[in-house]
Amino acid sequence: MLHFHKEGAKSILIASVVAVVIVFAAEHFLKENFWVLKGVQVLALLLLIIVLQFFRNPNRSIRAQDHTIVAPVDGKVVVIEEVMENEYFKDKRLQVSIFMSPINVHVTRYPMSGKINFSKYHPGKFLVAWHPKASEENERTTIVIENEVFGEVLYRQIAGALAKRIVNYAQEGENVIQGEDAGFIKFGSRVDLFLPLGTKLNVKLNDKVKGNQSIITEKTE
Structure with a gap:
């Protein structure tokens, strides 16, 4: 299961809202230009993916060793x-x-x-x-x-x-x-x-x- 660091909560929320707004706004304003529409939507989703991968927090539990x-x-x-x-x-x-x-x-x-x-x-x-x-x-x-x-x-x-x-x-x-x-x-x-x-x-x-x-x-x- 993919985990995210708590320090990324605000950034992830903002990026998610921005991506959703861009996707739906593109549907409204660019619906007559299919390729431009899809290009803008893909870029919005890529932005979100970049933010998500940056704040990922993989589980790497180890047994602590003093030496x-x-x-x-x-x-x-x-x-x-x-x-x-x-x-x-x-x-x-x-x-x-x-x-x-x-x-x-x-x-x-x-x-x-x-x-x-x-x-x-x-x-x-x-x-x-x-x-x-x-x-x-x-x-x-x-x-x-x-x-x-x-x-x-x-x-x-x-x-x-x-x-x-x-x-x-x-x-x-x-x-x-x-x-x-x-x-x-x-x-x-x-x-x-x-x-x-x-x-x-x-x-x-x-x-x-x-x-x-x-x-x-x-x-x-």
Whole structure:
């Protein structure tokens, strides 16, 4: 059964109403031009389908495991590098960035279980999501989770040129479970993970990952 994210309720309602209005208006005003009529109606239905697919929320339940960090979103790995993380850690970390296109599932899920030590929203620019400065200058949220296996891990939801709203459910002090719904980013963006230096990754550049399914790293000891 197809499920939709609650953050899409308003957009889906508006798109449905607009599609219905266009379909019936076309019947009235374009009835003498069959192909134009059908073309307009098809475009209206395609608009609705695009909105529906964007807000889809597939069921990807997993058994939470403390020794793994899973991809928080669907997308493509576009950055793997050592960087200075200047907001929270203020030291070097291994950054793994996942870019989401408008056709990806945009639900954000907690990459690991643990306690939320930090959660902050930053207003900012809307540079394209793959821009090197997007992580520090775009509208974004920063969340830090801590557990006994990995210590503190930071992930950052970043708005892009099309993404104009970030939803973040993480609250400081609460305990969260790997794979649970952590938020939503509307219309294309990226998520950065900041891991301890020396972390052995299970992914490489240009890999396509699935939220709650692809394992970014795991500790076997």
